Amino acid sequence: MLCGFFVRPQARATPSDIRVLTGAACHFWKYAFFVYAGINNGLPALPGFVLPTRLRAPMLVQLRDFTTDKPDMRFDRFQLIDSDFV
Numbered sequence: 001m002l003c004g005f006f007v008r009p010q011a012r013a014t015p016s017d018i019r020v021l022t023g024a025a026c027h028f029w030k031y032a033f034f035v036y037a038g039i040n041n042g043l044p045a046l047p048g049f050v051l052p053t054r055l056r057a058p059m060l061v062q063l064r065d066f067t068t069d070k071p072d073m074r075f076d077r078f079q080l081i082d083s084d085f086v
Contacts, residue, residue, distance in 0.1 A: 003034045004079040007042035018047050038079035 003025060007013050022034055036047050037059075 003036050003047075004038075005036075005040055005043055005047075007040070009042075011042075013043055015044050018043060018045070022047055036079070039075060039077065040079065041076040 003022060005013070005018070005021070026032065026034055034048075040046070
């Protein structure tokens, strides 16, 4: 199962919220585990554990910003399911 987490800007998620959410999703879809790939500053901690380096393939994310007078863009959330923005 592939998971994404969305937290409203004014809301705060807790580690307990993350455990309950992932447990409910795994139970609903009848999967014993899930994969979360990304970053999300709206979460207190990323769920699960980090895979060893030898199991991780590099991922290339490209961003083209043609306006040069804006400050550098910084991601506070990127999840594999966000590819629908492309």
